[in-house]
Amino acid sequence: MSGTRQIQPVFALLNKARDRVGKIKHKIMVLSGKGGVGKSFISSMLALALAEKGYKVSILDADIHGSSIPTILGLHGMRHFADEEGILPVEGPLGVQVVAINLMLDSPDAPVVWRGPLKSRAITELLAKVKWPEGDFLVIDLPPGTGDEAITVVQTIRDLSGAVIVTAPNMLSELIVSKAINFVVKNNVKLLGIVENMSYFKCPGSDVEYNLLGRSTGEELAKKYQTKLLARIPLDPLIGRALEEGVPYLLAYPEGEAAKAIRSLAEEILRIVQS
Ligand SMILES: Nc1ncnc2c1ncn2[C@@H]1O[C@H](COP(=O)(O)OP(=O)(O)OP(=O)(O)O)[C@@H](O)[C@H]1O
Ligand SMILES: [Mg+2]
Secondary structure: OHHHHHHHHHHHHHHHHHHHHOOEEEEEEEEOOOOOOOHHHHHHHHHHHHHHOOOOEEEEEOOOOOOOHHHHOOOOOOOOEEEOOEEEOEEOHHHOEEEEHHHOOOOOOOOOOOOHHHHHHHHHHHHHHEOOOOEEEEEEEOOOOOOHHHHHHHHHOOOOOEEEEEEOOOOOHHHHHHHHHHHHHHOOOOEEEEEEOOOOEEOOOOOOEEOOOOOOOHHHHHHHOOOOEEEEOOOOHHHHHHHHHOOOHHHHOOOOHHHHHHHHHHHHHHHHHHO
């Protein structure tokens, strides 16, 4: 009967996780079939754009190996603390509550060398042991692909409001989108739509769009998969500058081309989850 004894704590943990995140109304996962398309940037900026509108927002960095949300949000040198009820999120800009493995490490550049089952367990533990505040939104940033982390999130949080798929215009975009969409559909998660990041570039003062990474296919992809193109986010060199300055882009450059697109993405998501 030792098997029963081992299984029980996992169920208890899952139930605790469901109970704790149950206090948050809308839970949104951000994923892509591919790396480097801007998932973490979009998750962080979406969280800030929703917080700007007065919503109470939390963000979970579910990328165990490549945790980058703390850096994007400018949380340098900050750490999680715990009290008798659990791990306390770190308060980020505009009151966004941030939970990330990197905020628990002795040094943010220490590598996390966990294999699949440990990564899954770590995500469930984070969901269960963090004292998530009551709130309107939980944005979940995932690592590239549809592996352990994404599976754990969909299996643990059964009442996800939906998934946002991030892509970028290049030859692989269709493959990226179809993998991510198949994952979402197979797991009975609502597909909120597609975000085409790095979609185009406009020179300052000009309205001409240059497709630096390739033809923009967001609209076609959305049609093909019967979903919405939620936003086309332009390439903006100020995003890199904000990172260097250690200030979140949306706050550092609120008038930036991409900042405007991110705010309209937040409005689009609000329309969908509130309809
Ligand atoms: N629209 C954009 N314009 C300019 N730079 C961007 C844009 N979007 C993201 N970036 C930059 O591209 C890089 C990759 O972005 P990000 O880390 O968010 O991608 P990711 O999909 O989360 O990557 P990973 O798959 O490794 O988790 C970062 O340096 C980010 O600042
Ligand atoms: Mg990322």
